[in-house]
Amino acid sequence: xxxxxxxxxxxxxxxxxxxxxxxxxxxxxxxxVALGARDLARLRPLAADIGAxxxxxxxxxxxxxxxxxxxxxxxxxxxxxxxxxxxxxxxxASILTLDPRQVGADLAASAYGGFLVVQQAAxxxxxARHGCIVLSGATASVKGFADSAPxxxxxxxxxxxAQSAARELGxxxxxxxxxxIDGLVRSATRADPPARPDSTLDPEAIARSYLAVxxxxxxxxxxxxxxxxxxxPF
Numbered sequence: 001x002x003x004x005x006x007x008x009x010x011x012x013x014x015x016x017x018x019x020x021x022x023x024x025x026x027x028x029x030x031x032x033v034a035l036g037a038r039d040l041a042r043l044r045p046l047a048a049d050i051g052a053x054x055x056x057x058x059x060x061x062x063x064x065x066x067x068x069x070x071x072x073x074x075x076x077x078x079x080x081x082x083x084x085x086x087x088x089x090x091x092x093a094s095i096l097t098l099d100p101r102q103v104g105a106d107l108a109a110s111a112y113g114g115f116l117v118v119q120q121a122a123x124x125x126x127x128a129r130h131g132c133i134v135l136s137g138a139t140a141s142v143k144g145f146a147d148s149a150p151x152x153x154x155x156x157x158x159x160x161x162a163q164s165a166a167r168e169l170g171x172x173x174x175x176x177x178x179x180x181i182d183g184l185v186r187s188a189t190r191a192d193p194p195a196r197p198d199s200t201l202d203p204e205a206i207a208r209s210y211l212a213v214x215x216x217x218x219x220x221x222x223x224x225x226x227x228x229x230x231x232x233p234f
Contacts, residue, residue: 004029004215006132010072010079012036012059012117013086014043017185018136021207022083024050029211034072034079037086042218059086060105069120079212082121084114085136087154092147103150110154111161118165122174129173132214135162137180159224166223177213180226181206182234192232197231 009026011019014035023033023046033052040056047054053075057068072079083222088109090102093111118133125131141159161176169176184190186200193199209227216222228234 006081008076009033011083021203024214025207032076036068050151060108065116078124081132083134084117106150111157112234132175178224184229
C-alpha cells in the first residue's frame with residue numbers, strides 16, 4: 001500500500017463514533033491530529049486517550065471556525081487533511097409543525113458549517129496545491145424521508161457543496177470527497193439488533209474506508225463513495 005500522503009489533520013465534529021475511530025487510525029499513520037467540537041468537556045477525554053489536541057468550536061460561526069483553524073495551525077502547522085463530520089440530527093417532525101428557527105439552526109450545522117470549514121481548509125491548501133477535504137454524508141444526502149426535511153435539506157446541501165468544491169479545487173491539487181454513510185453506525189449504546197446481526201456500520205471499518213480514499217493517487221480520485229452494511233437494502 002502507498003505511503004500515507006498527509007501529515008496533519010483536523011477533524012471538525014469529533015466524537016466517540018466515526019470521529020474517534022478516524023482520529024485513532026490517522027494517528028497510527030503518524031499523522032498529528034487536532035479535534036474540534038462544540039462541547040470541549042466531552043472532547044477532552046477522547047483527545048487525551050488517543051494523543052490528539054482538542055479545541056472548542058462552533059462550526060456554524062465564521063469567527064469560531066477561523067479561530068479553530070488558526071489554533072490547529074499554531075500547534076501543528078496547516079492541516080493537509082480536513083474532515084467535516086459535524087451535523088445536527090433534528091428530531092423527526094412534520095413540515096406542518098417544524099419550528100422555522102430550529103430548522104435554520106439545523107441547516108447551519110449541517111451545511112453552512114461545512115462551507116465555512118471547506119473555505120478555511122482550501123485557503124490553506126491552495127498555496128501548496130496539496131490536501132484532502134472529506135465531508136461526511138448520510139442516507140439523507142441522496143434520499144429525503146417523511147418527517148425528516150431539515151436533515152435531508154442540510155445533507156443535500158452538503159453534497160452539493162462537495163460537488164462544487166471537487167470541481168473547483170481538484171485542479172488545484174486538493175482532493176474533495178463526500179462519503180455517504182448509508183445506515184446506522186454501531187456504538188456502545190446502539191448494538192446490532194438480535195434479529196438483524198451485522199446490520200449496523202462499524203465505525204472502525206468506516207474510518208478505514210476514509211483512509212483508503214485519502215490514500216488515492218490523484219490520477220484516480222474518488223469524488224463520492226457510499227458505505228453500508230452488506231445486509232442493508234438500498
